[in-house]
Every structure is written in C-alpha cells, then in structure tokens.
Amino acid sequence: MKALQITDVHQLDVIELPQPSPRPDEVLLRIQYVGFCGSDLNTYRGRNQLALRPVIPGHEISATIAQVGADVPAQLSVGQVVTVDPYTACGRCPSCRRRRPNACQHNETLGVQRHGAMREFICVPWQKVIPADGLTPHDVALIEPMSVGFHAVGRGQVTDSDTVLVIGCGMIGVGAIVRAALRGATVIAMDLDDEKLALARQIGASATINSATEDVHEALQRLTDGSGPDVVIEAVGSSVTYATAINEVAFTGRVVCIGYAPGDVSLATKYFVQKELDIRGSRNALPDDFRAVIRYLRRGQCPTDQLISAIVRPEEAAAAMAAWDLAPGKVFRILLALNPLTP
Numbered sequence: 001m002k003a004l005q006i007t008d009v010h011q012l013d014v015i016e017l018p019q020p021s022p023r024p025d026e027v028l029l030r031i032q033y034v035g036f037c038g039s040d041l042n043t044y045r046g047r048n049q050l051a052l053r054p055v056i057p058g059h060e061i062s063a064t065i066a067q068v069g070a071d072v073p074a075q076l077s078v079g080q081v082v083t084v085d086p087y088t089a090c091g092r093c094p095s096c097r098r099r100r101p102n103a104c105q106h107n108e109t110l111g112v113q114r115h116g117a118m119r120e121f122i123c124v125p126w127q128k129v130i131p132a133d134g135l136t137p138h139d140v141a142l143i144e145p146m147s148v149g150f151h152a153v154g155r156g157q158v159t160d161s162d163t164v165l166v167i168g169c170g171m172i173g174v175g176a177i178v179r180a181a182l183r184g185a186t187v188i189a190m191d192l193d194d195e196k197l198a199l200a201r202q203i204g205a206s207a208t209i210n211s212a213t214e215d216v217h218e219a220l221q222r223l224t225d226g227s228g229p230d231v232v233i234e235a236v237g238s239s240v241t242y243a244t245a246i247n248e249v250a251f252t253g254r255v256v257c258i259g260y261a262p263g264d265v266s267l268a269t270k271y272f273v274q275k276e277l278d279i280r281g282s283r284n285a286l287p288d289d290f291r292a293v294i295r296y297l298r299r300g301q302c303p304t305d306q307l308i309s310a311i312v313r314p315e316e317a318a319a320a321m322a323a324w325d326l327a328p329g330k331v332f333r334i335l336l337a338l339n340p341l342t343p
Contacts, residue, residue: 001016001017001018001019001119001120001121002014002015002016002017002119002120002314002338003015003016003017003056003118003119003120003314004056004057004058004118004119004314004317004336005054005055005056006040006043006044006051006053006054006055006056006057007053007054008053008054009044009045009046010044010045010046010322010325012044012317012318012321013318014314014315014317017119019120019121020121020122020123021067021123022067022068022069022123023069023123024069024070024071024072025069025071025072025125025126026069026072026123026124026125026126027065027066027067027068027069027072027076027123027124027126027129028065028066028067028068028121028122028123029061029063029064029065029066029082029084029117029121029122029123029124029129030063030064030065030066030120030121030339031061031062031063031117031118031119031120031121031122031338031339032062032063032064032137032140032141032337032338032339032340033062033137033138033140033141033311033335033336033337033338033340034058034059034060034061034062034116034117034118034141034335034336034338035058035060035141035142035144035145035171035333035334035335035336036057036058036060036320036321036324036333036334036335036336037057037059037060037111037145038170038328039051039109039111039112040057040058040111041321041324041325041328043055043057043112044321044325045325047262048112050112050113051112051113052112052113052114052115055111055112055115055116056111056115056116056117056118056119057111057112057116057118058110058111058116058117058118058119058336059084059086059109059110059111059112059116059117059144060141060142060143060144060145060333061083061084061086061110061117061140061141061144062081062083062132062137062138062139062140062141063081063082063083063084063117063122063140064079064080064081064082065077065078065079065080065082065129066078066121068126069126071126072126073126075131076126076129076131080131080133081131081132081133081134081135081137081140082129082130082131082132082140083129083130083132083140083141083143083144083290084110084117084124084128084129084130084144085128085129085130085287085290086109086110086111086116086117086128086144087101087102087104087107087108087109087110087284088104088106088107088108088109088114089101089102089104089107090104090105090106093105093106100286101286102151102283102284102285102286103281103283103284107284109284118336118338119338120338120339130143130287130290130291130294132294134298135294135297135298136304137340138304138308138311138335139297139302139304141333141335142171142293142297142304142307142308142333143290143293143294143297144285144290145171145172145175145333146171146172146174146175146178146293146296147175147285147289147290147292147293148172148175148258148282148284148285148289149171149172149173149174149175149176149177149178149179149233149235149258150175150176150178150179150285150289150292150293151282151284151285151286151289152172152175152176152179152233152235152256152258152282153176153179153180153183153233153256154179154289155256155280155281155282156231156233156254156256156280156282157254158179158180158183158185158231159183159184159185160183160184160185161185161230162180162185162186162229162230162231163185163186163187163188163223163224163227163229163230163231164176164180164185164186164187164188164229164230164231164232164233165188165189165190165220165229165231165232165233165245165248165249166180166187166188166189166190166200166205166233166235167190167191167232167233167234167235167236167241167244167245168190168191168234168235168236168241168259169189169190169191169193169196169197169199169200170196170235170236170332171307171332171333172235172258173189173191173200173233173235173236174199174200174203174307174332175293176233176235176258177189177200177203177204177205178203178204178296178302179292180204180231180233181203181204181205182204182296185231186206186207187200187204187205187206187207188205188206188207188208188209188220188223188229189201189205189207189208189209190208190209190210190211190216190244191208191210191211192210192211192212192329193210193329193330194210196332197209197210199303199306199307202303202306203302203303207223211244216244216248217247217248220248224250227250227251228248228249228250228251228253229248229249229250229253230249230250230253230254231249231253231254231255231256232244232245232248232249232253232254232255232256233256233258233282234255234256234257234258234259235258235259236259237258237259237260237261237262238259238261238262239261239263239265239266241259242257242259242261242265242267243265243266243267243268245257246267246268246271246272246277246279247268247271249275249277250275251274251275251276252275252276252277253275253277253278254277254278254279254280255277255278255279255280256280256281256282257279257280257281257282258282258283306332307332307333308332308333308334308335309330309331309332309333309334310331310334310335311334311335311336311337311340312334312335312336312337313336313337314336314338317336320334321334
C-alpha cells in the first residue's frame with residue numbers, strides 16, 4: 001500500500017508498506033482523506049522537536065471501516081464512516097487521573113510521536129474510533145482540527161454574556177469561532193488575511209480586525225466599549241499574538257493559549273496580577289469535542305468547501321507541501337486523497 005513519509009527537512013516521499021491486519025481489539029480502516037496539519041508543516045520544516053524522523057504524518061482522518069477484530073463491539077461495522085481520536089493516554093499521569101486525557105503527560109499523537117494515517121490502511125484500537133455517519137468524506141477530515149478549537153472554547157468557559165476575541169482564523173481558529181458563536185458569545189475574529197476574515201463572519205464572528213492594516217487596540221476598545229474582550233483565544237503561536245492576548249484582554253478576563261510559539265515569549269507579567277487574569281493552556285481535544293463538531297457539521301451550515309484549499313494524491317503531495325511552505329497564510333486545509341469516495 002502507498003504511504004507518505006517525511007524523511008528529512010523539506011523531503012516528503014511516497015513509500016510502499018505492507019497492508020496491516022487488525023488484532024482482536026482493533027479495526028482496520030480504509031483511509032479516504034487525511035488533512036495536513038500545521039504540525040505536519042513544522043515537521044516538514046524541521047521545526048517540530050516532538051516528531052519522529054522519518055515519520056508518516058497525519059491525524060485528521062476520514063475513513064471507512066474495512067475489517068473489525070474479533071473483540072470489537074457490534075456498534076462498529078464494516079463500511080461505517082468514521083474519524084479517529086488520534087491521541088494516546090497513559091491512564092496514570094496527573095492529567096489522566098483528573099479525567100483530562102487530552103493533556104496526557106505521555107501523549108503520543110498519530111503523525112507526530114508515532115506514525116500517522118497518511119497511508120491507504122491503518123489499524124487502530126476500536127476505542128479510538130468515532131462514528132461520523134451522515135457527513136461527506138471531505139467533511140470528516142475537518143473534524144479533528146475543528147475539535148481543537150471547540151475544546152479551547154470549553155477551556156475558556158465561554159458563555160452568552162462574553163465577548164470573545166479569536167486571534168488566528170486558520171482551521172483551529174475557525175473551530176473556536178464556531179463554538180463560541182454556538183454558545184451565544186459575541187465573537188471578534190482577528191487575522192492578517194481578508195479572505196479568512198470574510199469567512200469568519202460567515203461562521204459566526206460579528207466583527208473582524210485585520211491586524212496588518214488596523215490598530216488592534218483602538219479597534220478592540222471601540223468594539224468592547226473600552227473594556228476589552230472577556231476571553232481571548234490565541235490560535236497562532238507567536239510572540240506578537242501572545243502579547244496582544246495579555247495586553248488586550250479585559251480585567252479579570254481569561255486567556256486561552258492553543259498556539260505553540262517557536263521560542264520564548266516575553267510578556268508584561270504585571271498584567272497577570274493587575275488584571276487578575278486566568279491564563280489557561282488548551283491541548284488537543286476530548287471525544288465529546290469531536291462529537292460536538294460532528295453534530296454541528298451535520299446541520300450543513302458550515303461552508304466546508306471554502307475550508308478545503310486543495311485535494312491532492314500522494315504523487316502530488318510533495319509539490320503541495322512545498323507551495324504551502326512558501327505561503328502558509330493562504331491555506332486552510334490541504335487534504336490527501338488515498339482511497340477517495342464520491343462525497
């Protein structure tokens with residue numbers, strides 16, 4: 001079977017692997033589409049210190065069940081449309097003991113610390129399979145990245161009385177915008193790209209700020225009657241956006257950090273105390289976040305066609321990755337088609 005492998009910096013190859021067979025507690029998945037994540041781009045660039053090398057990337061999975069092991073329960077059956085919870089949990093660390101396995105101290109994500117799903121078939125434990133009936137194969141590949149944004153909104157304890165600033169309108173930011181709007185919050189989206197900001201308005205943002213052309217502080221003061229946003233969700237991962245989150249959030253507000261900054265970030269820590277801030281990390285997602293995204297996508301109200309920047313076959317993936325590397329801000333999601341079905 002065909003698979004993609006990041007073998008070295010700026011090196012993405014098509015390789016051949018034997019097709020696996022499921023153990024009694026596993027399902028064999030026929031992979032239809034897999035999304036390229038920002039972590040895959042960082043691995044390709046040699047900047048992801050957590051990733052194996054070489055590594056088969058991929059954890060944004062759209063698949064159908066091809067075979068089930070002898071111990072797999074009856075609710076999972078051949079032909080079912082599914083996605084996968086791609087994270088591991090040790091069950092023993094502090095996070096797991098607190099029932100937050102998404103932040104397991106020893107987590108290994110598919111396509112990062114262990115080989116991922118950019119191959120025609122993969123075996124996974126049945127407990128990691130999440131049914132996604134009623135969605136197109138394309139949409140199923142969007143579930144995992146959107147669920148990360150959904151989870152961040154939960155970490156921010158967003159309610160309908162909040163004004164929420166989402167910094168970064170990539171796929172994870174899109175998930176945060178949608179979830180905050182579904183909770184009834186007033187959502188402000190911030191990005192450098194007008195096309196992404198236009199989409200943010202379609203999916204729930206009531207106001208947008210282009211930080212390349214507008215004074216961010218002035219705009220936020222105007223939009224919040226001088227108070228600042230109650231919740232800021234940082235979904236970029238840069239020193240500039242981290243500083244913006246701390247500087248602009250309201251007194252006694254909440255800052256939720258998703259993005260990994262490439263280096264150390266210098267912050268005005270006086271605001272931590274003066275504003276009595278709650279600063280919270282948000283990592284990965286929980287199965288309930290996946291299911292919430294599935295319920296949302298089933299409504300058919302999300303312009304998912306605008307979230308898919310390109311669909312490529314394995315032989316085209318290296319060129320697509322190189323182009324993405326040169327212009328990362330213009331891409332929502334590139335999907336790798338392995339065993340595509342008609343959507």
